[in-house]
Amino acid sequence: MLDLLPHILNGLTLGLLFALIALGFMLIVGLMEQINLAHGSLFALGAYFAMQLMGPRPPLPQDIASAWLALPLGWRYAAALIIAPMAAGAIGIAIEFCMRRTYGKDPLYGLLLTFGAAMVIEETIRLIWGTRDYVLQVPQAINGGVLFGDLIWSTYRFYAAGISAVIIGLVWLLIEKTPFGAIVKAGAHDSEIVRALGINLTRLRLLVFVFGTMLAAIAGIIVAPIWGIRPHMGVDAVIPAFLVIVLGGVGSFWGAVVAGLLVGLAVGLSGAYASEWSLLSMYVLLVAVVTFRARGLWGKKSVLEA
Amino acid sequence: MIATYQSDSARLITPTMMWLFLALATVPLWIARIGLYPYLGIEILIWSIYALAFNLVLGTAGLPSFGHGAYFGIGAYAFGLCQFNVVANLWVCLAAAFVIAGLAGALVALFISHRRGIYYAFMTIAFGQIFWTVAIKSHKVTGGEDGLLKIARLPADLGFASIDLAGNVSFYYFVLLVFGVAVIAMWRLVHSPYGRVIAAIKQSETRAAHLGYNVWLYKASIFTLSAAISGFAGGLFAMAQLAAFPDVMSLHQSGYVVMMTLVGGGLVSFWGPVVGVFLFLTARDVIGALTNAWMLYFGLLFMAVVLFRPEGVAGAVAAAWQNRSLYSMRRQGGSALRLLFGGGRWR
Numbered sequence: 001m002l003d004l005l006p007h008i009l010n011g012l013t014l015g016l017l018f019a020l021i022a023l024g025f026m027l028i029v030g031l032m033e034q035i036n037l038a039h040g041s042l043f044a045l046g047a048y049f050a051m052q053l054m055g056p057r058p059p060l061p062q063d064i065a066s067a068w069l070a071l072p073l074g075w076r077y078a079a080a081l082i083i084a085p086m087a088a089g090a091i092g093i094a095i096e097f098c099m100r101r102t103y104g105k106d107p108l109y110g111l112l113l114t115f116g117a118a119m120v121i122e123e124t125i126r127l128i129w130g131t132r133d134y135v136l137q138v139p140q141a142i143n144g145g146v147l148f149g150d151l152i153w154s155t156y157r158f159y160a161a162g163i164s165a166v167i168i169g170l171v172w173l174l175i176e177k178t179p180f181g182a183i184v185k186a187g188a189h190d191s192e193i194v195r196a197l198g199i200n201l202t203r204l205r206l207l208v209f210v211f212g213t214m215l216a217a218i219a220g221i222i223v224a225p226i227w228g229i230r231p232h233m234g235v236d237a238v239i240p241a242f243l244v245i246v247l248g249g250v251g252s253f254w255g256a257v258v259a260g261l262l263v264g265l266a267v268g269l270s271g272a273y274a275s276e277w278s279l280l281s282m283y284v285l286l287v288a289v290v291t292f293r294a295r296g297l298w299g300k301k302s303v304l305e306a
Numbered sequence: 307m308i309a310t311y312q313s314d315s316a317r318l319i320t321p322t323m324m325w326l327f328l329a330l331a332t333v334p335l336w337i338a339r340i341g342l343y344p345y346l347g348i349e350i351l352i353w354s355i356y357a358l359a360f361n362l363v364l365g366t367a368g369l370p371s372f373g374h375g376a377y378f379g380i381g382a383y384a385f386g387l388c389q390f391n392v393v394a395n396l397w398v399c400l401a402a403a404f405v406i407a408g409l410a411g412a413l414v415a416l417f418i419s420h421r422r423g424i425y426y427a428f429m430t431i432a433f434g435q436i437f438w439t440v441a442i443k444s445h446k447v448t449g450g451e452d453g454l455l456k457i458a459r460l461p462a463d464l465g466f467a468s469i470d471l472a473g474n475v476s477f478y479y480f481v482l483l484v485f486g487v488a489v490i491a492m493w494r495l496v497h498s499p500y501g502r503v504i505a506a507i508k509q510s511e512t513r514a515a516h517l518g519y520n521v522w523l524y525k526a527s528i529f530t531l532s533a534a535i536s537g538f539a540g541g542l543f544a545m546a547q548l549a550a551f552p553d554v555m556s557l558h559q560s561g562y563v564v565m566m567t568l569v570g571g572g573l574v575s576f577w578g579p580v581v582g583v584f585l586f587l588t589a590r591d592v593i594g595a596l597t598n599a600w601m602l603y604f605g606l607l608f609m610a611v612v613l614f615r616p617e618g619v620a621g622a623v624a625a626a627w628q629n630r631s632l633y634s635m636r637r638q639g640g641s642a643l644r645l646l647f648g649g650g651r652w653r
Contacts, residue, residue, distance in 0.1 A: 035424065101613050107424070108370055112568065113612045115561055119605035127599055235557060239435065246428040280439050283432045290429060291417055302424075 006151055007272040008265065013161035015264020017223055019257045020164035021237050022244035023171055024215030026256045029245055031188045031208050033107060033302055037114040038095055039216050040238025041121035042088050046217025047224035047233065048129060049084035051136050074139035085217035091121070092213025096206050103205075118234065125231045134229040136221070160222050167218065168257060175253065184208055240282065247286050249299025259297060315497040318490060322577070327486055334475045342591065344474040345546070350587050351478075351485045352542045353566070357579030358492050359535035360563050361572040365579075366496050367528045368508030370427040372560055373434020377533035379441060379555035381407040381540025383448055386457040386550045396460040396471075400541050407537020408530055410437065415526035415533075422511065431557065438555040453551035457544050471545070481542060488535065495531075496576065504528050562586065565604070569611050571618025578620040585619065 025039045052058065054076050058065050068076070095117050102109040142159040145152040175181040187194045187204050195201050220237070227233055244263055248255030263282045271278035290296060314320045333347045356378050363371045381403035388402035418429040441448050448454055459477055462469040471477045495501050507514045507521055515521045544550045553559055570582020586604065593600040615622055 098609065098613060109612055109616060111370075111427070112564070113609055115564075116605050116609035116612060119561075120602055120609065123599055123602035123605060127602070239431070239557065242428055243432065246425060250424065276443050277439070280436060283436045283439075286432050287417060287429070287436075290421070290425060294421065294425065296425075 004269070004272070007268050010157075010271075011265035011268025012261060013157050013264070014268050015261035016161040016164040016168075017219075017226070017260075018240050018244055018263050019168055019260025020222065021216075021219045022241040022248075022256050022260055023168060024212035024219065025238075025241040026245050026248075026253070027171070027175075027215065028209060028212040030251045030253070031184050032205055033188065034099065034102075034209075035107060035111040035114065035242070036095075036209075036212065037111055037238060037242075038117040038121060039114075039212075039241055040234035040236070041118040041125075042092060042213045042216040042234075043220035043223075043237040044125060044229075044231065044234035045088045045091060045121060046084050046220030047136060047229045048125060048134075049087045049217070050080040050221045050224065051134050051229055053080045053083060054137055055134075072139075073137060074141065077137070077139050081218065081221055084221055085214040088217035088220075089210045089214045092210045093206065095213070096209040099209070100202075100205075118238070122231055122234055125234075129231075131231055136224040136229060138225050156225055160226065163222060167215070171215070172253060243282055243286055245296075247289055247296050249293075249296030250302045251300035252296075252298035255296060255298035318494065320493070323486075323489060323493070327482070330482055330485075331479075334478055342588075344478050346587065346591055348474065348478050348481050348546050349543075350584055351481045352539050352546060353563075353583040353587060354580045355485055355488045355542070356536050356539035357563055357567050357570075357572070357583050358489065358576075359532045359539065361567050361579045362492065362495070362504075362528055362532040362535070364564065364567055365572040365574075366501065366508065367504045367525065369525065369529065370423075371430040371529070371532075372427055372557070372564060373430040373432070373437075374532075374536055374563055375555045375557075375560035376434040376437035377407040377411055377536040378540040378543065378563075379550070379552060380410050380437060381537025382544035382547075382550035382554065383441065383454060383540075384537065385541035385544040386454040387447070389457060389460065394458070394460055396462050399460065400538060403541025403544075404534050404538040407540065408534030410537075411533020412526070412530040415529040419522050419526040419529065431560075434555065434557065434560055438552060438557075441552040441555055448550070448552065451552060453549050454544075455549045457548050457550060459545045459548070477546070481546075484542065488538075492535070493576065500524075565608050568616070569608055569618055571620030571622070571624075573621070574617045575620035575624055578618050581620045582618065 021043065024042075025036060028034055028036045028039075054073075056069075058068055060068060095114065098117070099110055099113060102113055138156060142156050144155050146155055146158075147153075175185065183194065183199060184204060184207075187199070187201055191201055194204075220233070223237070224233075227236065240263060244256055244259045247263065248257070248259030262285060266281040266285045267278050270281035293299075295301070314322075330347075330351070334344050337344055337347055356374075360371070360374045363369045363374070384406035385399045385403040388399040392398065392402070414430070414433045417433070418426055421429055442451055444450070459471045462471055462480060469476065469480070471480050496505075503514065503519050503524055506517075507519070507524055511521050514524075540550075540554070543554070566582035566586045567579045568582065569585060570580065571578030572582065575581075589604060590600060593603060597603075611618060617625070
């Protein structure tokens with residue numbers, strides 16, 4: 001059992017990351033009943049934007065760029081963590097404008113549209129940045145390793161897991177404890193009544209979508225130092241995100257978080273025994289759960305089943 | 307109009323098919339003159355069989371399957387492995403591709419056929435990823451990411467004569483023949499009583515169940531059949547490429563067949579997948595020669611199709627042909643399958 005402890009810890013940190021990756025996807029699924037397959041591409045865009053901002057050649061005029069680069073790494077990292085998601089959010093606005101035409105139709109259309117958008121974004125990434133791998137620098141304070149037991153742990157993993165937990169908590173507070181969250185949830189539940197109460201549902205949906213894409217970008221920035229930055233990272237993120245939602249059940253916040261942790265544990269523990277096959281474990285877990293529980297762990301009835 | 311519909315759907319070979327087969331038979335005579343090559347023709351025919359098989363699930367049954375590449379890939383591997391380990395006979399190896407992919411499809415169908423919507427879609431993705439991962443990681447059997455190489459184009463042994471298929475032109479005619487048989491078989495299938503029940507399930511599972519049909523069995527069987535035919539096409543593809551690679555099983559490539567089918571108009575027309583495959587592969591070679599970013603443009607085209615013309619190219623052509631509004635076509639949805647180029651009756 002004690003031998004397993006590092007793997008369990010590893011799995012839990014990984015699980016928090018999976019939950020974070022799934023968070024924006026879950027909001028859009030739960031509150032808009034739309035599958036955003038471009039989620040992974042926005043995740044990748046967040047990482048690329050942040051890398052570009054922090055890297056040797058930021059997209060700024062010459063004199064501002066040199067002043068910017070003179071700032072300590074920590075400041076630049078913090079700024080990138082805010083600016084890059086906003087840039088990705090702008091792309092999210094464009095996608096939502098296209099997506100409006102599919103509201104009220106079979107959810108399949110939204111899924112297909114965002115699949116096309118994902119392809120377009122990924123190809124654009126290849127055009128701009130090429131296919132090579134990039135590294136996202138992180139401040140000294142969260143870099144390096146700590147000795148824990150007789151193993152070296154990367155400090156960044158703990159930082160990433162911690163910040164994931166904080167972001168998940170904040171999003172939960174926003175959805176469950178603020179008037180904004182109440183309106184959004186009501187809009188998902190009965191859009192007609194919400195509209196009749198004088199709330200601009202079109203704007204509300206845009207807000208939710210953009211918020212979801214910004215969360216995707218933030219997840220990209222947090223995960224990038226661990227996974228590396230490459231064009232394929234979007235697909236590597238969107239499949240686990242989708243999986244976590246289906247496993248946790250559509251429309252369940254804590255279902256998704258628990259599913260993320262379970263997936264992380266499954267990948268971490270199977271990685272201890274058969275690292276070659278560890279990615280399979282999440283699919284096996286999904287099949288095992290969905291075979292017996294039609295709507296995942298705590299899923300609610302939704303139009304996505306029709 | 308009504309008469310054409312009834313005679314066409316009752317026919318074994320429709321006039322459209324005749325013209326199409328005749329036109330396709332002339333392809334090797336002129337394709338080199340327009341700067342393309344017979345291999346492209348082979349690819350288009352094989353992917354057409356695959357896309358038609360896929361559309362049995364997406365268009366006819368209305369089941370969103372996004373992991374179909376797995377069965378295409380399994381067929382390719384089955385063809386190669388049968389050739390290396392069992393017997394190097396064309397018919398046996400193609401049958402193996404059909405049966406093994408069908409078995410894989412049946413296994414998956416057991417798990418997913420009582421699911422609907424997004425859960426169905428994601429389960430197909432999950433199984434697709436499982437098969438893909440297994441194909442990549444089982445180096446000893448499949449050659450891993452390098453693929454299963456040195457697959458031969460086996461000669462077609464007819465008992466009294468054996469036809470060599472090693473050349474691209476002779477192989478093209480062989481694939482055309484197979485394509486013809488597959489098209490006729492699938493045409494009969496969607497117009498059989500069985501196919502009508504499948505179309506009814508697309509419209510409403512609940513209603514079909516209340517009429518006494520075993521919805522689960524129909525969903526499972528159409529998925530299995532579609533997987534088997536996809537695998538068969540995969541076997542042909544292994545012959546065409548002289549190898550089997552895992553990339554056709556990836557999520558991306560599974561997505562391509564969905565795109566081809568939809569851009570072509572698979573939701574409203576039997577021929578939609580064929581139109582889509584033709585557009586996709588020709589665009590890949592023609593635009594791909596000009597720019598590396600052809601997938602970007604195809605992605606944009608796909609988004610535009612989903613937004614503005616969800617019935618795809620074949621749907622738009624058929625509507626113009628019959629002077630029908632696209633709006634009524636969109637509303638028609640599933641039963642619009644019967645609206646083919648030859649004509650159709652609206653309920």
